[in-house]
Amino acid sequence: MLKKWCKAGVICLLLCMLIIPLGACGKKDTVRVAEVTRSLFYTPQYVAIEKGFFEDEGLKIDLKTTAGGDKTMTALLSDGADIALVGSETSIYVQSQGSKDPVINFAQLTQTDGTFLVSREKIDNFNWEMLKGSTFLGQRKGGMPQMAGEYVLKKHDIDPKTDLTLIQNIDFANIATAFASGTGDFVQLFEPTASVFEKEGKGHIVASFGTESGHLPYTVYMAKTSYLKKDKETVAKFTRALQKAQKWVQDHDAAEIAKVIQPYFEDINVETMETVINRYKEQGSFATDPILDEEEWNNLQDIMDEAGELPARVSHDKLVNTDFAEKAAK
Template identity: 25%
Template sequence: MTYLTAFNTFGREAYAYVAKEKGFFAEQGLDVDIQVGTGSGENMAALASGAAQFAPVDSTGYMLTKAKGDIAGITAIAAVQQRSMVGIMTLNDTGITTPKDLEGKKLGDQAGATTTILFPLYAKLAGFDHTKVEIIPTGAGDLGPALGQKKVDAIGQFVVGQPLIEKAAGGGTRKAVSLAFSDVITDLYGHFLLTSDKIATEQPEMAQKFATALLKGMDYAINNPQESAEILAKAVPETDVEVAAAEMVIMKTYTVGDAPKLGIVDQERVAKVIAILEGAEAIPAGKTPAEFVKIDIAPKA
């Protein structure tokens, strides 16, 4: 079966490679081909078409997309992170230390990225005017350089990207400053592990086995970041091991959250997320958790 990384092969993706290298997939009787994902939209389309069987996608971006009817035939079966990693990254020489400071500034972000999708909601809840922020479409590979070269004042970036951004900015006294969306929109999950409705319905045990192995890889990776970065580098030679390990260290907090174990998806919490999105008029009213998550096969507390 095919698994797509959430996006590229950054250090934050190491857990899947760990699950394969350590034999966690094989323990479940699974032969998994890990391929490089190119973002939420493309990953969801691949799952819906059957081109891939599993992929992590930012949970809120997924819920917004599905609620609007822009994707169908897919569902969530586990939470990869308990807290959203979506955020805005800037540097300590821009004067941006709070969300309000973004007004009058330029924000670089990839077209259609989750950060851009959530930005008006984030601004509303954080108490600033999103229309006073100019969003500059910027390719994913150009975000770090654009910030480092002061072409933009901030960028859309998962908070675990801090080591990568500091490296792109040239290091030294220039340090990254993160504005995590989860500090404002507190109930949001991070990535959900998605699969097709067909697999979740017709092969639920296989779906659970996949989630079990992947989450075991995550547990190992966040507790052994250096070794996990080295495992990633074996599969992806261009990996900067130091940066990849640092990303895993940051991601641990978001992965574990307050949950008693990894992967848990709580129906009541999903309902809260739906209420938040409905209240912000980001999705149509009347949606239910079952429309987004296959609760009966998702990990339980």
């Protein structure tokens, strides 16, 4: 009897040893991500979630839209989020305030500005000189869209203060409505609003601020230094999943991509989604890997400096960690 009991006990022990690892493998680490807005500009992020790339790495993503750079950064700094998806300029602003736990950029999602110049009237042969003497409805002062917009205007020898009437006192959420209501000859808009306006005859896309302003770390994943040290493996997994999504987006057409991420944009028809995704792909807005290089970082600061919004120049190695991205890219 004792012999049988011992044999049964051994079998039971072996089963437990098998079951426990399986259960452990099934457990996923939750990563709280705060995105600055919900946008087709962030297509690779939604692909990574929907295609199961994060899940394959053993991660569960708790994604929240925090509507605005200030709110997104507040969520990160107050431990309301582990990782923030927001413009790199916010990490510079935080650094200038003397943070004891610096916010570090570790993976890049978009590498150009995402806005377009939309005219009220159809223009067959557009040139930037046409903005002189016009009323231009720009983005909020101090934000990256506005800084990139002014940088492009100056690049084309247009002084935003003297060569046109620049309107910047309208909230981001109301800019499109103001233009549709008759304010301005030109407006700087994100997608899909720009394409929707074009389809409805409310405006016409005549230029891209993204192609004009060059490569820069427009939207980046960042985390506090303490999190990167404490949860190093989690950050490595997160970055690997992002790299897989970036490659998948490069290898598939807009129709396939739109189908995958449609659950995140139920109020946008698939045809418009395809137009927007294709436009962003063609102008290289989606980063092809998560590496934020020094040239892009310096271009960002040049644009901020030109706009008078750069507190002080910060070296690439101080606020950027490319270790995770470089390993993922391999």
